[in-house]
Amino acid sequence: MESLLQRIVQTGAEVAIIDITGVPTVDTLVAQHLIKTVTAARLMGADCIISGIRPQIAATIVHLGVDLSNVDTKATLADAFRLALRRTGHSLGRTPTRSEG
């Protein structure tokens, strides 16, 4: 957690995406740790988006009664990235290639 928050300071990142695709299970402790990280980042002035939440993990979180209503979550990293871009006032556009010209 500390290293993520340090990186936010170093890079001046306004949005941090925490991807938990590789996390096999989420128990109460992990969930609370994530919430603490997001809350701390917010206190510093940065937003977090948690991505890579598989259906089983979503079910576990609900089952555990953990309240993630104040945390932005997205299923995929791509969705999280798109949200992050919107948040920071950017958008992804297409530049026409020559054949489309």
Added chain:
Amino acid sequence: MDRIPILKMGPFLLVTIQVDMHDRLAMTLQDDLTSRIADTGARGVLIDISALEMVDSFIGRMIANIAGMARILDAHTVVTGMQPSVAITLVELGLSLPGVRTALNVERGMSLLQSFLDDSDPLVEEPSPVDEGAGAGPEE
């Protein structure tokens, strides 16, 4: 008595806390800032705490009080530069800072305060994306 200096930057006031404040100094800052907002008609207050290695419930309350009084005087408050270990400790302490926006650094904080100024025109309603075109919008 020692005082923390308050700088005026256009419509905003800037405070940089660089000392380990004793409670009386914090109370003085609270009073000084409120007076300055009222005297200058400042529209925003930026409190930079990048040098603070600790924020306890007293300082947290001071910040929340400043934000509360600033709001009554029609000014926004932004706190900048909170250190990671301070943020983590505040979360564990159970302290939230209601009514206080935060930014990573002074530059971002100033942009944020400026954006509040740009957005503020209470007589005109911004159209929401859904009914764009259907409602009245600000004149460009």
Added chain:
Amino acid sequence: MRAPVPVLKSDELPIRSSSDVVVVRQLVRTRAIEAAFSLVDQTRIVTAASELARNTLEYGGGGRARIDVIREGVRTGLRITFEDKGPGIANLELALTDGYTTGRGLGLGLGGARRLMNDFQIESKPGEGTRVVVVRWH
């Protein structure tokens, strides 16, 4: 608490004014750094000490703090004891509840200190004063 643990270093400081609270914070920070606590742990310890020192001043009418570097087996800890001869706390359970305050504070001092430290012990009787002992271990 337990059997007395070896004390490697000990300091005693008076808490009689708000500047004394700052002195306590600064010495606690110094000892925490010397005991090689991480930056986050240092901040936790100093914040807890600040809350408790303030309580000693505001509610205890002043008192003292003792800062001990202790060792238990292979682990090192920082133990801070806050004592006052003030009015004491009538309802400890209530006092430990977040948001409860008899003063103008946020009511997070005791509960907050307990959350930030590993060990927390409080003794208080109306008319006999208050003693709070907190420890943060490596």
